[in-house]
Amino acid sequence: MYSFVFTSLLVLILIWKTFKLFKNKRNSGDFEGIDEELVIMLNKGDSNG
């Protein structure tokens, strides 16, 4: 019983981690994208004051 609970806990952690990694990979995009975003955000702030 103890081994089962412990292993399940570890498996759950692994599943959660995999899910998070996949989610991050899906949201990641490319370097050009963040470069653009950075400049757009900076210029937005600049023109607002």
Next chain:
Amino acid sequence: MAKQAVRFSKKKRTKYRFQKLKMCKKCQRYSVLKDDTCPKCGTTFVGMEALVKSIFKSRLLTEAIWILIIVSIGIVAAPTVRTLYYSLISGLVFVVSYVVLTSIFIKSEYFIHLKKLLRVDLKKIAIGIQYDSELAKKDVKEDRLAPAYEKLREIGDFLYSDQMKIRRVMVLNDISLRSDMELELETLIPSSYDKDFVKYALEVLKINRTLITKKCIGYFINHRDAIVIDFGINSLLTVAGMTLRMKLYILEFSEFIEEFLDYFPKERVLRLCSILHANPEMEWGSLEEKTNRLVAMKYHYDPDFKRFSVGDEVVSHV
């Protein structure tokens, strides 16, 4: 006022702009300038990528510690020797899978951390660039134009406001420009008419004609009235002459060229003729007709124009 003779250092090029960002960890201040150390406290700047890597590494370390704690507790708390071995094995398998999984996704994880840091620190970055800009202002005040321009040039990669462009242009107008300088034109075009910009553009085009672009010609055409008032009609004539630099510009701005055609020096007319002549398949419209007429009238006996053989047919026309 006499213009300053200066030498600019080479601009630092990076593939992406964010790679130019760096941070003084002591002052918690970002900078985009070329200096390696913080001008405030002397600490060496840490580059954006190194910064993200260090944050990423410490995240991984924290995770590793947690994992070891969980697995160790699992093993230590095992009630029998058999479950202890069992926990040990599953703990090991877990650690190995965790490490493999993380290394497979290491690139996207690094990327996410970079993105997060840029978003979270956006305000700090903006304040840092503002500080850089103050440093440039101080340089201008103290008449150190080259370092001032170099600073503004770096900042200009991040801020596109007219105000930033004009500040650069005003510094450039006090410098005696040379063709060996890495000068820019298109990136400095403001959204509305600005006398300082036009003054700079005319100056820089004198030493480097290749800087003229579609956008630049468009600017001169859009603000032609104000330009004629401030700089005289000859400035427009010069720009019209430079429009002959490329076939595509001639097509796009043929009306503008036509207007000044009669005032072009012979060398410009020769250039225009050779382009028209070399590309008979293109639709040059009335420009071609007008040019032929001009050549027939003004250069009919000029041997330089003989090769275009527009001769008799057009002359009989006129």
